[in-house]
Amino acid sequence: MYEFQYHRPNSLEDAAKLFDAAGDPQYLAGGQTLIPVMKQRLAMPSDLIDIGRIGDLHGITADKNALTIGAMTTHAQVASCDKVRESIPALASLANHIGDPAVRNRGTLGGSIANNDPAADYPAALVALGASVQTTSREIAAEAFFTGLFETALEEGEMIVKVTFPVTDCAGYEKFPNPASRYATVGVFVARTKERVRVAVTGAGLSVFRAGDIEAALETDFSPDALDGISISADGLNSDLHASAEYRANLIIVLARRAAAKANAA
Amino acid sequence: MPQLSLSVNARPVSADVEPRCLLSNLLREHLGLTGTHIGCDTSQCGACVVLVDGKAIKSCTMFAHQAEGCEVTTIEGLAGEGTLHPMQEAFRDHHALQCGFCTPGMIMASVALARDNPALDEAAVCKGLEGNLCRCTGYQNIIRAVLAGAKSMRGKHDV
Structure with a gap:
């Protein structure tokens, strides 16, 4: 290093x-x-600014409309917080399956x-739940926040302060984890709020994206069977030693069905 | 070099270490606590797990300076005077180690797991130890040991 x-x-x-004041x-x-x-020497910042102990970045608050989570809240804290488990249980469950306990x-x-x-899990939750990201200078809607492969709308020096998730009627998240890293080979988050359905897919593309065909089908009939006959194009999807683009395309439907079933059971 | 102060195994420790010094290196190279093992050094294997303020973390993926003011517990801090910690005892009783390299991390992760989950079952142990690899693949006895260790920890040991 x-x-x-x-x-x-x-x-x-x-x-x-x-x-x-710092160079890089x-x-x-x-x-x-x-x-x-x-450690891999893929990053070499001149200065590391440890923001882990800034009080404004910690804490979880909830009311009947929204759940707000400070940026420095750990995955373990999200997973075990009663407020999260009660208002958006799918989010607590997602956090409980990131990496392993020590990483969380x-x-x-x-x-x-x-x-x-x-292949991270959280982007799918933010996009499907229609979350907004509060930074040190502005508020950014989740869909505008994730702009590409390892790219976000954050400007130089801009810091995430907290994320606000509107409370949904029901939601479910399912992923096909890489067995070593537990990152999502594909992960699908399904959320329904006042008859509107949002479905976000992670792991399959360069960045998280919404699956319009699946959303439309689930808005007509919010059940796994509504996805019978729907297929996803493999064009532009990730392909690597773990899964081909075609395999990932198929996984999107399989996991969307499971996520919808989970949301229905929630 | 910046000065660092923390508590390691209930003893106050001060050290002058570079910012890039990892907690695992502080423990092993500066404090001589070589029970914390570095296996993969990429936060996969869990051999370096220690407790920081009671939480299991991978010490190869935390800078020593991030532990400023924290209470760190390593495998060396578990046993009392002449008595093993119940989880250590259980690992011995159930032959839960073959080469033993993963054992310190397994035990530290298991202590946190047992303390946080009073009603552990086999499935919970498997999920709770997802971040700890045994390349001897001796998992069956490890699971038996963790269940037994958790049982004997209940109500009689505080870590």
């Missing part, structure tokens, strides 16, 4: 000042992706979505 300077600010203001800085959240990437104790919501790994 290359050398760097380490900073641990206690406030958003101090973090921003440190970022502006990067924010450090839980480090579960950044540290391995730095360090990895954070904000870190995950800022990285926008194409």
